[in-house]
Amino acid sequence: MAKRGAALDMAVLGLLHEAPMHGYELRKRVNALLGWGRVLSYGTLYPCLKQLLRNGLIAPDTTQTLSGSPGGITGRRARIVYKLTAEGKEHFAQLLAQSGPSSWDDDTFDVHFAFFARTDAQTRVRILEGRRNRLEERLEGVRVALARTRERVDKYTLALQQHGLESVEREVRWLNELIDTERSGAGHDAVAPPRSRPRRSQRRQHPIK
Amino acid sequence: MAKRGAALDMAVLGLLHEAPMHGYELRKRVNALLGWGRVLSYGTLYPCLKQLLRNGLIAPDTTQTLSGSPGGITGRRARIVYKLTAEGKEHFAQLLAQSGPSSWDDDTFDVHFAFFARTDAQTRVRILEGRRNRLEERLEGVRVALARTRERVDKYTLALQQHGLESVEREVRWLNELIDTERSGAGHDAVAPPRSRPRRSQRRQHPIK
């Protein structure tokens, strides 16, 4: 239950883990974290906060939340600073530990990746490989489709499909580099990649599912 | 009115322009046309067809639509082959001629591009430039955000943002190449790019809006 907006939930929880914040600031931080174009709207964020509050994962930080006290020095409109509860921290830890199919989706992967610094090394590799395998499956499908229809389609359709193909191929290479870095720096946290060009393992590590 | 699913509407109309088809086949063709991963579901396609039918843009092709005649040679379940009506052709032509902001969106651009072979040369360039300018705006925003937070974020967040940035930069280069090809082959339809490396024009052609 309460599965909706898993990606957004995780982003909010992860950012509140760093420091308590109010909604307006949270929105900017989420946009910066995953800033590749999509802009989170208040119509999404505030209902999400409300739900997290209901579920007891976050709570208002009464020391920082200012009510509209007219005599106070700090003017500003009443704002609600939220902080993580113990349950919230626990729930976030659970989300971080997930490495199943749900963490390989387009939307979800980015959020998981953004919090990799707080993710267990083994989980990191599992997520990266899962994501890569998912993309390679897709690639296979697109390549087949391209081969079947090649020369029967106009140059624009071809260019579009080819560009899409290359984009995914590029992402797979990126993931492979990250996986190699993780493997060579295994066990340690946050180190520079080794001086020798690491060899890429080409076979699948896991049989997909 | 009737604005919903503009991208899907256009894809369906464009494919039916080639040849009459029934829903099941249409789904596969749409997936092949824009096959970069997302798979169109029946829950989207059939309601869309129904609406296009209501609006008189498509009609059942009675010569090919087989009712469940039990005595017939061709067994198979009753299937409904749709064809474009005159209004449908007209509407598709209007969609093809659009070069405003709506054709620069992530979803919509692909569909417009896929039918470029049937699009006027001037419109093609306008759409390509609009799309490129939109991406460059975005790029500016992301670069600013990256500069503000650089060194304050961990290496994973940085890697994510950098990868996103490079993806968009790559798409901009792709668009610039296409624009150059269009410009040098101006007026003509479907010719190979010229032997001399065309120079890239770097300044904005249109002042955004």
Place this chain on the structure above:
DNA sequence: GTTAGCATGTAAGGAGTTACATGATTTT
């Protein structure tokens, strides 16, 4: 004194998905 930024929220709706319901035909 008005524009821009800070701050929180709701209502309506758009664009899809998944899961279900149904059933024929072809391949293994």
Place this chain on the structure above:
DNA sequence: AAAATCATGTAACTCCTTACATGCTAAC
């Protein structure tokens, strides 16, 4: 006889956006 593929459709639900409603403070 089971599984895959062909074929059409609906209901419920998800996740998100736009537009609205409200009002305060700072800067120009």
